[in-house]
Amino acid sequence: MRISYEWLSDFVDLDGVTPKEAAEILTRQGIEVESLTIVDLSQIVIGKVLEQKPHPKSRNPLWIHQVDLGGRVEQIIAGAPNAVAGSIVPVALPGTAVPNGKVVKDMNIAGERAHGMLASAAELMLGDDHSGILVLDRGIPGDPLTTVIPSQAIMEAEVTSNRPDCMGHLGVARELGAGLQRPLKRDFMPAFTGGADPPGREMVKVTIDDPDLCSRYIGGVITGVKVGPSPDWMQRRLRAAGVRPINNIVDITNYVLLEYAQPLHAFDLALLSGPAIEVRRARANEKLLSLDGVVRDLTADMLVIADAKRPVALAGVIGGEDTAVSDETKDILLESANFNGPSVRQTSRALGLRTEASARFERALPPELALAGARRAASLIAELAGGKVHRDWADVYPRPQEPVRVNLRPALIDEVLGMHVPLEDSEAILKRLNFQVNVMADGEWDVLPPVFRLDVTIPEDLVEEVGRVYGYDKVPPTLPGRRHDSWTPLEPSIDRRLDQVREVLAGEGFTETWNPALVSGKELERLRIAAHAMRVENALSDDMDTLRTSLLPSLVHAVAVNRDRGRDEVRVYEIASAYLARVGEKNAQPDEPLRVAAVGTTDGSPDAGEKALRRLKSVLDGCVAALNGPASAYQRAAAELFHPGRCAAVVLDGRQLGYLGELHPTVTSGAGLEGRLVAFEIDLLPVLAASSVPRAQPLPRFPAVDRDLAVVVDESVTAGALLQGIKESGGDLLVHARAFDEYRGAQVPEGQKSIAFTLTFRSPERTLTDAEVDRVMAEIRLGLEKRHGARFRE
Amino acid sequence: MSDPLGLTTQALAAIGQARTDEELEKVEVEYLGRKSGHVSRLLSNIGSLPPAEKAALGKAANDAKRAIEAALAARRAELEAARLADLAETEAIDMTFPGPPLKRGHIHVLTQVRREIETVLESLGYKVELGPEVETEWYNFEALNIPAGHPAREAWDSFYFSPELLLRAHTSPVQIRAMQRIKEPPIYIINPGRAYRRDPPEATRLPYFSQVEGLAVDKGLTVGDLKGTLLYMIQSLYGRDRKVRVRPSYFPFTEPSFEFDVSCGICGGMGCKSCRHKGWLEVGGCGMVHPQVLRNGGIDPTRWNGYAWGFGIERMAMLKHDVDDIRLFYESDLRFLEQF
Known part of the structure; x- marks a missing residue:
C-alpha cells in the first residue's frame, strides 16, 4: 500500500518526525516500509499560462506556451494540450531536476526556444498520471510550488493480511501515534450529519438475500449534489496513493477508502430501478458492464448488487457503468457494506480483476467499519459537493459483529517476551491502540479490543500488541535451558549417514546435483515410467506438471546441460526421493522412497560401456560398504530406461534395491546425447536398515596363500556362477575369491572365454602347505569341470 | 700378499679413493670377501701355521679386518653425507610443473x-x-x-x-x-x-x-x-x-x-x-x-x-x-x- 506521509499528519502530530523516522517506527511495529520516496518540490515554481498556440513547424504536435513566472514571461514547449491560456501550472526551469530525476535543459525545438518544462503529475511524482500537465487550482506565479503543494514522502508498505485496518491512513497513523506516544487526532466513529427528510430507508428498499456473503449493507441517500472536480488537495492525495481522480463524488469514496480502509460505492439514484437494492448471487446469463468498460459474464457463485431489474455492481469488486455517477447526477445512493472475504477473492480471481476494494474485503473487514466509512463519506460529500444527507439510512445488518473480550493475566506479557515490561507501559500501549483495559479485582485485565481489530482474540494477541510497540529490540537474547528429566538420545540423521555415500561418490569424481522433483508428465510417458506418476492439477507449465518416479531422467538431463556447455565427461548423482502413487487408493499419500542415483558418460564403444559399467559397479558396492551394508548381489534383469543386455537388479538380503546398467540407447539419443551412459538407481532406506556396526575380527596369525585360476568356459557361463562354484568347493580354507580378468582370443576356442580368478587361502590354525592348497584347488577344478564343463589354462 | 699390516695400508688407501658405494663394495669384496678376500684368505691359511705364529698372525689379521671394516663404515658415512649434501642439485625437478587433474566430485x-x-x-x-x-x-x-x-x-x-x-x-x-x-x-x-x-x-x-x-x-x-x-x-x-x-x-x-x-x-x-x-x-x-x-x-x-x-x-x-x-x-x- 502507498502511504502519504503528509496525509498521516492529518491524524497524528508529526512535528519533528522525519519521513525516514516514521518509516522506521512503522517497520519496527510490523508495517514493513519497503521503500520511501521523498518528493522534493522546492525547486519547482508556479507559472500562469498567458497564451497557448500550436508549434508551426514540428512534425509531432507540440504546443508553445507563454508563461508568466511572476515578473517575467518565458516561452515553454509541451506535448500535452491541456495547459490552455489561464491555467496555473508547475514549471521546472533549466538547470533544475524534477522529482522523477529528469534534468531540465534550455532547448531549441524545431526553431523555437524552449525555456524549461511544464510538469505532469507523474514527473513530479505526485501520481501516475502523465497524460497531461498538472493543472493547479490556485497559486501565485513565481512562488515556489511548495506554497500550494507541500513536499511529499511516499512510503510503499507491506500490510500483513491480519491488519486490514492498516490498509487506510487512519490505521497507519494510529500505529505511528502508539509508537511516538502521541494522541490520535481523530475518533474512529465520525458523527452522523444527516437530517434531511424523507428518511433514507423509505427512499430505497435494501434487502440481503445471502447474509453469509453480506453481513451488512448501508445505503445512504444524499440528494441535490453538484458533481464536478474534487478540490486540488484531494486529487493530490489520491494521486499520491496511486488513484486517478474522476469527480468529487467518486473521489470522496476513494478518499475515504484510503483513509478508513472501507470501500464505498456511489450509485446515481435516478438510474436505479425501483429504486431498490438487492444483494444476491448472480443469475444465469446475467451480465454487467463494469466501470472499466468490460462486459462481465456473471456466474452463480458471484455476489452482485442488483436493483429491481438487473445487477448494477459486483459486490466488493467493481461498480457498473450504467448506474455510475456522472456530471448529470443529482441524487446518489452511497453504499457502504461488508462482504465475505473468500467470496470477494473468488470473484476477483475468476475475473482476473483486483481492485482497491477487493484487496481490502479479501482480508475480512469488520462490519462496524462500514458505518464509520459511510458517515465520513457523507459528511465530505455534503461539504464538498453540496447536497442534503437524509436521515435514517437503510442499514441491513443480519450478522452483527460480536463484541470480543480478552482476559489477560498481565504477567503473561513478561513470561512470553522474556523481559519485564512495566504494567503501566503495557496499559498505555493498549490504550493508544484504542483497546479498553479494565483492571479487575484479581489483577487480571479485561480487555476490549477496538471494533476494527478482529484479529485480536486471545491473550497472546495482546502480548504481541504490547511487544511490538514496546520494542522487540529490547528483548535480550537468551538460550532456553531448564533441568530436563526426559530426553531423546541423539541419533545421526539419515542425511549425516548418507554423507558416507557422498564421500565415496566424490572420490570417484561424481558431483552431487539437486534437481526439481516436478518434471514433464509427457516425458515420463515417453520413457514409459509414468505408471505410478502423480500429476499436479494446477501446474504452472507442462514441463513441471508431474512428480518424478525416477531420478535418472533428471540426471540424463544434467548430462545434456553440461554437454551443451562444452563438457565431454560428466559424472553426476543425486540423493532425493522419487514419488510413487499407490495405485487404486484415492487420496493416499504416495510412497516417497529415498534414493541415490548416478549417471556417468563414456564413449560409444561396447567395450567402453562394459568397462565403465564394471567401474560403476565397484562404486555402488563402495557406497553400500560405506554405509556398512551387506554386500549386494547382481542379477541380470530387464528394466525401463536400461539397455536390455546390460542391466542388473541390485539385490540386498533377497530384496531388490534398484538397477545398475547401461542406459537404453533410445534414452541416451532421446536426450540428444552421444556415447553411452552408465547408471544406477537404488533405494537407500533398506541399505540403512540392513547396516550394522562393524565388529573387529582377530588379525590372522598365519600367512595366506594366493593362487590364480584361469577358467575357460562357454560364453553363456557367468562369472557369478563360476564364483559360486568356487566358493562351494573351496570350503573353509578359501577366504577370498574374485574374478579379475576376462579374455577372448587366440588361446581360447571360438565361442568360449577365459575368466581369471584370484583365490586366497588361509587357515586360522596353521600355516598351509602347498600340498594342502593343491588339494583344495583340485576340488575346485573338479567342481567347475563337472558343473560348467570348464577347462583351465596353464 | 700375506702381511696384515701391508694389507691394511693398501685397503685403507683404496677405501680413501673410492668415490661411490659401488667402488666401496668392490674394495670390501677384495679384502673381506668370504672366500677370495685377501684378509679372509690370510685367516684361512692360519690353520697350517705353527701354534706360536698362529696367535700372532690371527690377532694381526683380525685387527686388519676390524680396521678395514671401520674405514669402510666411515667412508660410507662420508659418501652418504656428500650425496645428501648434493641432493639439491643432483635430484632437482621442476616444481612448478602441475600435477595431473584430480577427478574429485563435489558435494552440492x-x-x-x-x-x-x-x-x-x-x-x-x-x-x-x-x-x-x-x-x-x-x-x-x-x-x-x-x-x-x-x-x-x-x-x-x-x-x-x-x-x-x-x-x-x-x-x-x-x-x-x-x-x-x-x-x-x-x-x-x-x-x-x-x-x-x-x-x-x-x-x-x-x-x-x-x-x-x-x-x-x-x-x-x-x-x-x-x-x-x-x-x-x-x-x-x-x-x-x-x-x-x-x-x-x-x-x-x-x-x-x-x-x-x-x-x-x-x-x-x-x-x-x-x-x-x-x-x-x-x-x-x-x-x-x-x-x-x-x-x-x-x-x-x-x-x-x-x-x-x-x-x-x-x-x-x-x-x-x-x-x-x-x-x-x-x-x-x-x-x-x-x-x-
Missing part, C-alpha cells in the same frame, strides 16, 4: 549449507525430523491454523493433486506430525526438506525450494529464547559479528509472529548496495507457536509453550556464498557446482 552447496545448519542446531540439542512432501490439506493448512478461505492462504499458493492432497507449501507439517508422535515435551526438532509454492521461476524464487524449520516446545519458553537461538545459529554460520533483528509480522501459526533479519555482512548494518541500503537482510519467519497449533499437535498449551522458525536453505546459501540467482542451485551446471 545446498547439502553443505544444510549440513552446517544441522550441525549447529544439533549442538543445541535439536534433532532432525523428516516427513512426506505430498501432504494432506489438514497437515499443510488446517493444523497450522490456516483454514480454507483464510486470507493468509494467498501466501501459500500450492500445487494440488486433489482437493485433499497437495505438495507441502512448507516443512511445517513435519512439526505437527512430530508433536503427535513424540507427545510429551520437551521437543527440540529441526525439519529440513523440500517445499513447493506456485510461484513462477525467477532469480529470487522458485516453485520448488528447500527449508530448514525448527520447533521447540518446553516450559516457559520466551521470545528472548527464540532470539537467542537464532542469534546463536546465525553467528555460528556467518561469524560472531553478525546481529539478528526480529520484526513483527503475521503468520496464522505463531503469535506473536516475526520476520527475522540478519545484519548485512558487507556493510555491517550501515546500509550498502548489497542490502539495498537497509543494513539488514531478510532471512526467514519465526514466532511463538500459536496455542491452537500446539493443541492440533496434541500438546496442552496451558502446560507447554513453544517457538518455531523457518527459512530457505537457498537463501542462506545465497547470503553465504554471494549467489545472485536461485535457479543456479537446481540447474546442475558443473561450472557452478564445482565452485563449492
Whole structure:
C-alpha cells in the first residue's frame, strides 16, 4: 500500500518526525516500509499560462506556451494540450531536476526556444498520471510550488493480511501515534450529519438475500449534489496513493477508502430501478458492464448488487457503468457494506480483476467499519459537493459483529517476551491502540479490543500488541535451558549417514546435483515410467506438471546441460526421493522412497560401456560398504530406461534395491546425447536398515596363500556362477575369491572365454602347505569341470 | 700378499679413493670377501701355521679386518653425507610443473549449507525430523491454523493433486506430525526438506525450494529464547559479528509472529548496495507457536509453550556464498557446482 506521509499528519502530530523516522517506527511495529520516496518540490515554481498556440513547424504536435513566472514571461514547449491560456501550472526551469530525476535543459525545438518544462503529475511524482500537465487550482506565479503543494514522502508498505485496518491512513497513523506516544487526532466513529427528510430507508428498499456473503449493507441517500472536480488537495492525495481522480463524488469514496480502509460505492439514484437494492448471487446469463468498460459474464457463485431489474455492481469488486455517477447526477445512493472475504477473492480471481476494494474485503473487514466509512463519506460529500444527507439510512445488518473480550493475566506479557515490561507501559500501549483495559479485582485485565481489530482474540494477541510497540529490540537474547528429566538420545540423521555415500561418490569424481522433483508428465510417458506418476492439477507449465518416479531422467538431463556447455565427461548423482502413487487408493499419500542415483558418460564403444559399467559397479558396492551394508548381489534383469543386455537388479538380503546398467540407447539419443551412459538407481532406506556396526575380527596369525585360476568356459557361463562354484568347493580354507580378468582370443576356442580368478587361502590354525592348497584347488577344478564343463589354462 | 699390516695400508688407501658405494663394495669384496678376500684368505691359511705364529698372525689379521671394516663404515658415512649434501642439485625437478587433474566430485552447496545448519542446531540439542512432501490439506493448512478461505492462504499458493492432497507449501507439517508422535515435551526438532509454492521461476524464487524449520516446545519458553537461538545459529554460520533483528509480522501459526533479519555482512548494518541500503537482510519467519497449533499437535498449551522458525536453505546459501540467482542451485551446471 502507498502511504502519504503528509496525509498521516492529518491524524497524528508529526512535528519533528522525519519521513525516514516514521518509516522506521512503522517497520519496527510490523508495517514493513519497503521503500520511501521523498518528493522534493522546492525547486519547482508556479507559472500562469498567458497564451497557448500550436508549434508551426514540428512534425509531432507540440504546443508553445507563454508563461508568466511572476515578473517575467518565458516561452515553454509541451506535448500535452491541456495547459490552455489561464491555467496555473508547475514549471521546472533549466538547470533544475524534477522529482522523477529528469534534468531540465534550455532547448531549441524545431526553431523555437524552449525555456524549461511544464510538469505532469507523474514527473513530479505526485501520481501516475502523465497524460497531461498538472493543472493547479490556485497559486501565485513565481512562488515556489511548495506554497500550494507541500513536499511529499511516499512510503510503499507491506500490510500483513491480519491488519486490514492498516490498509487506510487512519490505521497507519494510529500505529505511528502508539509508537511516538502521541494522541490520535481523530475518533474512529465520525458523527452522523444527516437530517434531511424523507428518511433514507423509505427512499430505497435494501434487502440481503445471502447474509453469509453480506453481513451488512448501508445505503445512504444524499440528494441535490453538484458533481464536478474534487478540490486540488484531494486529487493530490489520491494521486499520491496511486488513484486517478474522476469527480468529487467518486473521489470522496476513494478518499475515504484510503483513509478508513472501507470501500464505498456511489450509485446515481435516478438510474436505479425501483429504486431498490438487492444483494444476491448472480443469475444465469446475467451480465454487467463494469466501470472499466468490460462486459462481465456473471456466474452463480458471484455476489452482485442488483436493483429491481438487473445487477448494477459486483459486490466488493467493481461498480457498473450504467448506474455510475456522472456530471448529470443529482441524487446518489452511497453504499457502504461488508462482504465475505473468500467470496470477494473468488470473484476477483475468476475475473482476473483486483481492485482497491477487493484487496481490502479479501482480508475480512469488520462490519462496524462500514458505518464509520459511510458517515465520513457523507459528511465530505455534503461539504464538498453540496447536497442534503437524509436521515435514517437503510442499514441491513443480519450478522452483527460480536463484541470480543480478552482476559489477560498481565504477567503473561513478561513470561512470553522474556523481559519485564512495566504494567503501566503495557496499559498505555493498549490504550493508544484504542483497546479498553479494565483492571479487575484479581489483577487480571479485561480487555476490549477496538471494533476494527478482529484479529485480536486471545491473550497472546495482546502480548504481541504490547511487544511490538514496546520494542522487540529490547528483548535480550537468551538460550532456553531448564533441568530436563526426559530426553531423546541423539541419533545421526539419515542425511549425516548418507554423507558416507557422498564421500565415496566424490572420490570417484561424481558431483552431487539437486534437481526439481516436478518434471514433464509427457516425458515420463515417453520413457514409459509414468505408471505410478502423480500429476499436479494446477501446474504452472507442462514441463513441471508431474512428480518424478525416477531420478535418472533428471540426471540424463544434467548430462545434456553440461554437454551443451562444452563438457565431454560428466559424472553426476543425486540423493532425493522419487514419488510413487499407490495405485487404486484415492487420496493416499504416495510412497516417497529415498534414493541415490548416478549417471556417468563414456564413449560409444561396447567395450567402453562394459568397462565403465564394471567401474560403476565397484562404486555402488563402495557406497553400500560405506554405509556398512551387506554386500549386494547382481542379477541380470530387464528394466525401463536400461539397455536390455546390460542391466542388473541390485539385490540386498533377497530384496531388490534398484538397477545398475547401461542406459537404453533410445534414452541416451532421446536426450540428444552421444556415447553411452552408465547408471544406477537404488533405494537407500533398506541399505540403512540392513547396516550394522562393524565388529573387529582377530588379525590372522598365519600367512595366506594366493593362487590364480584361469577358467575357460562357454560364453553363456557367468562369472557369478563360476564364483559360486568356487566358493562351494573351496570350503573353509578359501577366504577370498574374485574374478579379475576376462579374455577372448587366440588361446581360447571360438565361442568360449577365459575368466581369471584370484583365490586366497588361509587357515586360522596353521600355516598351509602347498600340498594342502593343491588339494583344495583340485576340488575346485573338479567342481567347475563337472558343473560348467570348464577347462583351465596353464 | 700375506702381511696384515701391508694389507691394511693398501685397503685403507683404496677405501680413501673410492668415490661411490659401488667402488666401496668392490674394495670390501677384495679384502673381506668370504672366500677370495685377501684378509679372509690370510685367516684361512692360519690353520697350517705353527701354534706360536698362529696367535700372532690371527690377532694381526683380525685387527686388519676390524680396521678395514671401520674405514669402510666411515667412508660410507662420508659418501652418504656428500650425496645428501648434493641432493639439491643432483635430484632437482621442476616444481612448478602441475600435477595431473584430480577427478574429485563435489558435494552440492545446498547439502553443505544444510549440513552446517544441522550441525549447529544439533549442538543445541535439536534433532532432525523428516516427513512426506505430498501432504494432506489438514497437515499443510488446517493444523497450522490456516483454514480454507483464510486470507493468509494467498501466501501459500500450492500445487494440488486433489482437493485433499497437495505438495507441502512448507516443512511445517513435519512439526505437527512430530508433536503427535513424540507427545510429551520437551521437543527440540529441526525439519529440513523440500517445499513447493506456485510461484513462477525467477532469480529470487522458485516453485520448488528447500527449508530448514525448527520447533521447540518446553516450559516457559520466551521470545528472548527464540532470539537467542537464532542469534546463536546465525553467528555460528556467518561469524560472531553478525546481529539478528526480529520484526513483527503475521503468520496464522505463531503469535506473536516475526520476520527475522540478519545484519548485512558487507556493510555491517550501515546500509550498502548489497542490502539495498537497509543494513539488514531478510532471512526467514519465526514466532511463538500459536496455542491452537500446539493443541492440533496434541500438546496442552496451558502446560507447554513453544517457538518455531523457518527459512530457505537457498537463501542462506545465497547470503553465504554471494549467489545472485536461485535457479543456479537446481540447474546442475558443473561450472557452478564445482565452485563449492
